[in-house]
Amino acid sequence: MLALPRLVFRAVTFTRWLHLVMATVLATVCALVHPGLAGLGTRQAAWLLVTPVPLLVALAMVPAVRLSEGVQARLLLFPGAHDGGTPASRSASWGDRWRTALWLVLRYELGVLTAFLSVWVPPLTWALLRSADRGRVLDPAPWWPAGEGRWYALLAPLPPVLLLVFVVAAGAALAAAARALLGPSAAERLAALEERTERLLEHNRLARELHDSVGHALTVAVVQAGAARAAGSAEFTEQALAAIEETGRHALEDLERVLGILREDAPPTAARPTLADAERLLTAARGSGAQVTSDVSGPLDSVPGPVSREGYRIVQEALTNVVRHAGPVPVSVRIAVGDRAVELEIHNALSGAGGTVSGSGGGLRGIRERATLLGGQAEAGAHEDGWRVRAVLPLG
Template sequence: MIKGIRPLLRGSTYSGMLFAYCGAVASLPLLPFALLPLLAWRSAPEALQTVLVLLVWAALIGVVGLARITRRALIASARRLLSVPLPDPVAARRPAHSGADRWRTPLWLLLHVVLGWTGALVSGVLLLSGLVLPGGWLGADVRLSLFGWSVRVEGGWQSWVVALGCLLLAAAVCAVVTNALRWLAPRLLGPSSAERLALAAERELQLAERNRLAHELHDSIGHTLTATTIQAAVAGEVLSADPVAARAALRSIEESARAALEDLDYVLGVLREEKAQTAPTRTLADLPELFDRLRHAGAEVEPELSGALAQVQGTLSRAAYRILQEGLTNALRHGAGGPIGVRVAAAEDGLELSVVNRTEAGAGPRPGAFPTSGHGLPGLAERVRLLQGEMDAGPDGPQLWRLAVRLPVRWSA
């Protein structure tokens, strides 16, 4: 019993009924236009005229529902008053909706208006009856008439019982109309099959972008922390003996930290869905600067660059820079000193990258270097796979470690 009355006590039931009333009231401005055909067909029977007006009125309501702004307004109001979780409509780049999908909003609007008018008339009559009937408590009889139908209610306590019943029925009508709209809203205002595909594609692009940003941040910050830690250790060791070298190491730390802050600002701007002030676009053209920072850290870098690197397209060039940055960071972390060979060769059939460094059994990481997180090589492998390239990493002889990557090249015009 209490469970059945509970919906009648909820405020959301009456906010949903208010939503239904709004649909009924919003359709009134279209009624004068629906009466215009009667001017040319005055001789038609009254019943036929009524049907004609209703059909034209329904058609006008459906036409209003075709507008995109109408759908957006309906979704926003349904979320607010019906408490139905509805996503915003996806802005399609091209109209890809089927005919059935296009008519979902006009159908919703038409049902919204029908339920609004039905609920308003029925609940209004019941509410009015519930307020009028107690007037018979002095013993007078009350007669209610509506559309040619009348009923006589005897005075006394019977009128109070009927009045209470009318009020409960009015509340029940509100609950029925609200629940009907809540049931219809996800089916007619919710995303269509085409919109679900668009939402899934958009979500996939967002996840791919965040995944790419995670790789970018790992490569940039990981490299910077490794290099600056080594540079700080070197500066501390030579501070008294060679102040010039110490100042150069500190200057390199400053430059590395500034570059890392730019990357961090860009990533955080994207994650916050804000437009970052600076978007790092480090490419193969920035390799000399990367090599200089490593040399300031005490590393001996031996680069070998060949081919038309300037013609490599931007996306591939940026990815190649990050791959080499990660490879050099791993060489600093785990290498056993000695020269680090870097080879970049651009040919017609692909871009070849390799980083070779010394490694010895039992040799620990460089002084001041961070321990590995275990995500460097798997991240590189995923990046290379997305670029449809090939990667090989492992020992290259008894004392060498080699990272080799081959990427397909599309030349820019």
């Protein structure tokens, strides 16, 4: 009984009542056509529960009707809910159309009953109150008990309470039906999950792109600036500034390309670098003081685009880690293009302080993820008194 006032003053109770009685517009139109509101009796009113059903089924075959019903249900059955309502979408299959038809019929039947009770409860309550005041039954109905009318005052609150209980129960049932009948099907939920997964994978890929490109540029710039200041040579400083400028320019191109992907209205941006552009990575590493030797075999231009682009990023991240953690040490880079796979190997000696690269860092994790997404594998760890990053990327 204490919960009754809370039910009365909840906004969702009134919005669901409104959603229910809105369905009786069709019943009113049918009654106006035949037999007219003045000639509407009990039998004709009962036929109104059946007559509009074929029309409702026909309306459900229109794809946009499902969208309209979904919007109404979300606004009136779930007011203020951001994730508990039903998504609004057009009918995409015949299964959606038949579920929409079932929804329209259910909403119509519950709406007619709600409207009937809403119309008859106020005069019934008023008649009970007047009967208690006059001491006799006014406007008696066939189902009313005979006798004095004063005790009908005790019955006067019962019809509004029953109406409220019916509206709350019907609204809850309609909300549950909306989730089941207007909500996405199993195929639609699977498609939405796949789309969300693709979006998350794309975000992760863009994060790796920014990490590798911008991280590489900043590492080269910091190392080059430090080396130039320590060298005290105008010629070396000039070379360092040129390397910083070139690396920064490439990083800006990569940043602009990634931002262009995020902005749908952005103009086309520069293509992503591939293994054919790996020489600029070697040049930047040499400019940072590393003693880089390279061994490139096989046609780089024949490597498929996705493999070549991801391979470039793997080499870039490996060289960035060498410059950042090991310093100016000997580094060997091997890029071998075979018939079935591309093999990448970056091996560096350890610095005098024994610096290495942790095998659990974000950069190395990104290398493994890139290789795994291409169906290959990558490993990093100590190898022959040094540190090696090795990746095998299938060409198929």
